[in-house]
Every structure is written in C-alpha cells, then in structure tokens.
Amino acid sequence: MNEAAALNPPTPSDVAILVNDVRKHFGDFQALRGVSTTVSKGEVVCVVGPSGGGKSTLLRTINGLEKIDGGSIEVLGLKLPGSRREIQNIRRRVGMVFQSFNLFPQMTVRRNVALAPRTALGISRDEANERTERLIRRVGIFDQIDKYPSQLSGGQQQRVAIARALAMQPEIMLFDEPTSALDPEMVNEVLDVMRDLAGAGMTMMVVTHEMGFAREVADRLLFVAEGRVLADAPPTEFFDNPTNERHIGFMSKIL
Amino acid sequence: MTFDFLILRQHFPEMLSGVVTTVRITALSLVLGSFGGVVLCFGKLAGKGIGHVVSRFVIDFFRTIPEFVLIFWVYSCLPLLMTLRLSSEASAILALSLYSAAYLAEILRAGILSVDRGQLEASLSLGIPTATIWVRVIVPPAVRRMSPAIISFLSELVKVTALLSAISVAEITYQADILGGQTFAFLEFLTAAGALYFVIIFPLSMAARYSEHRLHRQGVR
Numbered sequence: 001m002n003e004a005a006a007l008n009p010p011t012p013s014d015v016a017i018l019v020n021d022v023r024k025h026f027g028d029f030q031a032l033r034g035v036s037t038t039v040s041k042g043e044v045v046c047v048v049g050p051s052g053g054g055k056s057t058l059l060r061t062i063n064g065l066e067k068i069d070g071g072s073i074e075v076l077g078l079k080l081p082g083s084r085r086e087i088q089n090i091r092r093r094v095g096m097v098f099q100s101f102n103l104f105p106q107m108t109v110r111r112n113v114a115l116a117p118r119t120a121l122g123i124s125r126d127e128a129n130e131r132t133e134r135l136i137r138r139v140g141i142f143d144q145i146d147k148y149p150s151q152l153s154g155g156q157q158q159r160v161a162i163a164r165a166l167a168m169q170p171e172i173m174l175f176d177e178p179t180s181a182l183d184p185e186m187v188n189e190v191l192d193v194m195r196d197l198a199g200a201g202m203t204m205m206v207v208t209h210e211m212g213f214a215r216e217v218a219d220r221l222l223f224v225a226e227g228r229v230l231a232d233a234p235p236t237e238f239f240d241n242p243t244n245e246r247h248i249g250f251m252s253k254i255l
Numbered sequence: 256m257t258f259d260f261l262i263l264r265q266h267f268p269e270m271l272s273g274v275v276t277t278v279r280i281t282a283l284s285l286v287l288g289s290f291g292g293v294v295l296c297f298g299k300l301a302g303k304g305i306g307h308v309v310s311r312f313v314i315d316f317f318r319t320i321p322e323f324v325l326i327f328w329v330y331s332c333l334p335l336l337m338t339l340r341l342s343s344e345a346s347a348i349l350a351l352s353l354y355s356a357a358y359l360a361e362i363l364r365a366g367i368l369s370v371d372r373g374q375l376e377a378s379l380s381l382g383i384p385t386a387t388i389w390v391r392v393i394v395p396p397a398v399r400r401m402s403p404a405i406i407s408f409l410s411e412l413v414k415v416t417a418l419l420s421a422i423s424v425a426e427i428t429y430q431a432d433i434l435g436g437q438t439f440a441f442l443e444f445l446t447a448a449g450a451l452y453f454v455i456i457f458p459l460s461m462a463a464r465y466s467e468h469r470l471h472r473q474g475v476r
Contacts, residue, residue, distance in 0.1 A: 063380055092382035102377035106395045115391060116381035161377075168381060 016041045016076060016172050016203045017062060023070035024057055024227075031057040033227035034071065041171075044204045046214035046221045050250060053225040055207045059174050062205070063087075063094045076171060092120055095165030099177040101157040103149040103164070109136060110145050113164045120168065128167075135163040139193050155186030162193055173197065175206040211254060215239055223247045262440045263447055270444075273430035274451055276344075277416050280426065283348050285412060288355025295360035300367065310360070317357035322415050326350045330422040347419045351412065358408055366401030367393060399470065406463035410456045417452070427451050 017039040024032040031054050039045050047055045060066040062073060064080060064087040073080040075090045082090075103112050113135060114128040123131070136145050139159035141152075149157050158178055165173060175194065179187045191213050198204055198217045208214055214221055214235065221238040223231035223246075231238065231247040242248045263270070298310025317325065329350040334340055341349065370393050378388045420429035431448035435441035 065376055065380060088382050091380055094380075096377075096380040098373060098377060100373050102371070102373035104374055104377075104392055106399075107391075115387075116378075116383050119384055119387040119391075120382045164377075165381070 014040050015074070016043070017205065018074040019058070019062070019071075020073070021071035022058070022061060022068050022073060024054075024061060024066055024068050030227055032061070032068075035224070035227070035229055036071075037222060037229055037232060039172075039203060039205060041203050042201050043219045044198045044202075044206070044217055046218040047205065047207045047224055048209065048211070048214060048221060048250075049224040049230075054227040055224045056176050058224060059096075059176050059205060059207050062174060063091050063096055065096075092168055093170055094172045094174060095168060095170035096174045097158070097161050097165055097176065097178045099180050101149070101154070101161045101181070103157055103160055105149055108146050108148055109141070109152075109160050112149070112160060113167050116164065117167045117169075131167055132163075135166050136160070138166075138196075139163045140189070153186060154182045155189045158182065158186075158190045159193055162190075162197075166197075172203045172205070175204065175208070177207050177209070179208070179210055209254075211239075223250065225250070258446075259440055259443055262438055263443050266434050266438075266444075269430050269434060270427070270447060270451070273425060273427040273448075274455075276424065277413065277426040277455070280344065280347055280351065280416055280419065280424065281409070281413050284351035284355050285409065287348065287352035288359055291352060291356025292359030292363055295356055296363040296367070299360065299364055314357045314360050317353050318361070322350075322354055323418050323421070325354060326418055326422060329353075343419075343422045343424050346422060347416075347424045351415065354415070355408075355412060358411075359405070362401050362404045362408060363397075365404070366397035369400050370396050403463045403467040403470065406459055406466065410459045410463070413452065413456055413459070 015038055017037075019035055019037045022032050022035045023030075033054075035054070035058055037045075047058065049055050057066055061068050061080070062075060064082075068081060076093055078086050078090050078093075080087070080090070104115070107115065110129075110132055113132040117123050117131060118125070118128045133142070133145065136142050139162055141156050141159055144152055144156060144160075149160065152160065162173075162178075178194070179190050182190065187210070191210065194204070194206070194213070195217055206214070206218070216235075218235055220232065220234055222229050223238070223242075223244065225246050230244045231242060233241075239251070242251050295310045295314055298306040299314060301307045301310075326347065330341075330343060330346040333346070333349075374392055374396075375388065378392045383392070416424075416426050417428040419426050420432055423429060427448050431444040435444040438444075
C-alpha cells in the first residue's frame, strides 16, 4: 500500500472493494497466495503483471465468478464468501467486461443490452429500450443496434459488452484484459470508451497490458505476480521507481 | 412371380393401422424419454453426489444392452418381479422410453456443454436470474446445436420399433408379417413395410441434413 493511503486510511463508506488476504487454488496450482488491496470509490486501479500471475483470478473473485478458498472480500459493504443472494446482489452492482466479449450470439445488440435490466431489475420495456439506446449511442455504435454480434467487428463487440454491463447501472466496473483479443487498430476505440467512463467518475479495476492507458488513466497500479501483489503505487512511482525485483524485471521487458 | 398390388389395396386399412401404431409408440416414447432424458442429463451434469452416480449408471446401462433384450425383458420379466401387468404396447412404450431417455440424456448433455462458457459467465456477472439464463442464454444455442443429433436419433427410434413385432405389438412390421402369413403374399407386404419405413424416415434424415447444413452456414453464431 502506498504511503498516502497508509497515513489516511479510507473510511468504510469510501471503500468500494476491500480484498483481505485472499487465497485461491486450482488443484495444486496456487493462483492467489494471500492478496490484499483496497479500491476506493471513484478510483481507477490497473492491474498488470505476467500471464498466469493471478491478475484475472483476482478480478474474478471480486464478483464471485471464482470462489475464494481463504481470506475475505467486501464489495460495496457486501461480504464474500456469501450466500447466493449476496453474490447475486454484488453481481448486479458490479459490471464486468471480458477479454472475449461474451456477447449472446443469438440476440441482437439491442437485446444483449436490455436482457439483464429487464430480467434482473425488472424495469419496463420502454425504460429498458430508452436505456439501451442511450448507452449504445454513448459507445458510438447506434447504427449497429439491430445487428447480431457476428456482424460486428471485435472493437464494436467489446463496446456493446461495455454498454451491456453499464445497463445494470453498476457502481463498479471490472475489465479483464478488454483489448487483448482485438486487432491493434481497434484497441483505441475501446480504450476511449473506458477513458470516458473513468472521467465520469466510475470506480474501475482494469487488468490490462496497455501501459500507455494505465499510465494515463490509472490512479494506482498493482503489479501482480506469483499470486501476490508485489507492488502498489501511483503511475509515476510505478513506472519510474519500481522497487520490487520482479517488478523491475517485468518493466524492463515491456518498456 | 408377380407383384400383387391388389392385395395391398385390400389390406390397406391394416397396414395403415400399423403405421399409426408405429408413429404413436415412437411419439410417446420420445416425449416420455425426453422427460427422463432431461432428468438424467442434469443428474449427470451435477458432477457428483448420488444423483450423478445413479444417472451415469442408468445412462450407461440402457445404452449398452441391446434394444431387443430390453424390450423382451420389460415384456416378459418385469411382470414376474412386480404385480403390475402391462399390455404389450405399454411394455413397448416403457422399454423405448428408457432407451430414449438414455440416448437423449447424452445428446442434451453434449448440447449444453457445447455452449460457450463465456456466455454463462457473462450472464452470471450481470446478475441475470438462473431460470432466465437457462431459457434465454443456454437453451437456444444448445437446441440449435443438438437438433441434427435429435432428429437422427428419432430415425433410429422409428427403426427400433420394428423389433416390437416380437412382442406382438401391431406396428408396421408385425402387420406385414401377419398379413403375409395369412395371404402368402410376403413379398408384397414386407416390401410395403420397407417402403413405409422409408417414407417416415427419409424426410427425417433430410431434415437432419438440412439443420446440420444450416448450423455450418451460421458458423460462429
């Protein structure tokens, strides 16, 4: 944890995500070996590190897609591990965007976006439609609204996926390598949408390899490797003054 | 030797009633088997526990024993073990429902497992209610993907009903055999039986081919 945060611990109401000594293993493989971190409301935290180091697993524990084996997580005051109902509550308040988009292929863009608010929140058809159109316009693909995912480019699909997550009006957004499956020329259109979101004050946790984006948008960066948080610092310190040995090694490879 | 069409025309009503019986038994076995198949499929998908073990055993058992033995066993041995007496048609439906349940369970399971895991995770992460996830996200692509297999299983089932003649269920083969014996016109009646099966099954195999073709054309969708 950085010094400023240590001196001024965030008050509970400011905390969006509290991860405390979380452990997770898949068979013999220890994916998370005691991870602790805090994300405050409105903060943008980027998570970087080598593949297989536990970044995605960490993100997926926060909305209960991976059950944790030890430690605890608190999301918007709701605790994990928790009952099905509590997990459902967390998921309705936390949006997630995946590397492979995961749109529903048998539904149009419009239906993809409207499904969750219609069925999970029970809002009216008109309200869902109004919300869908507003969000699809916001991510800049209103002319594609009645197409199927397979008719869209990767960048467009990922923007639909972001709109779909936003349709639940989440308080936190989790991004799991959102641009890693995209052709290079489509990366920016997705990052632009994410920049806008960050600018609008969304609490975000982003697993990414886009160092330029991380440096520009993140309030803090975590370096996760070997199932541990090996560094946690604001961008300038993270990029210019790495102290952990693994972190230094990683930075020298990517920069 | 001449082929006597006239005799077929005379006994058209009996042959038609054979067709009706074949179709009725196939349809009832398919419907009952679907219910059983869904239960067995979810039992096996559970991955552990008593339901899983039982489902796996039932599926493996009814897929391994010859249909002919199963039909005979239900017809002749079940009454020895229990007090209930089933008509030959009821025994037939019971045997073929068990047979269908075992095969359909595996087809359903393969269809469900073929749905991209990412779509399940996306719908979970959105907090969509479980029932909606099944109905809207998992079942539509699963059904589309398993429809060729279901249709070809249905053709198999129609063929298997011919074995029911052995327990004197008055379906197509039984009628042809009996009428052949009564009139000595085996050539006519057994040929007609073959033609009738063809008329029932050929459209099914065309439908299977069409739905497979459509699936390929849709590619990623």
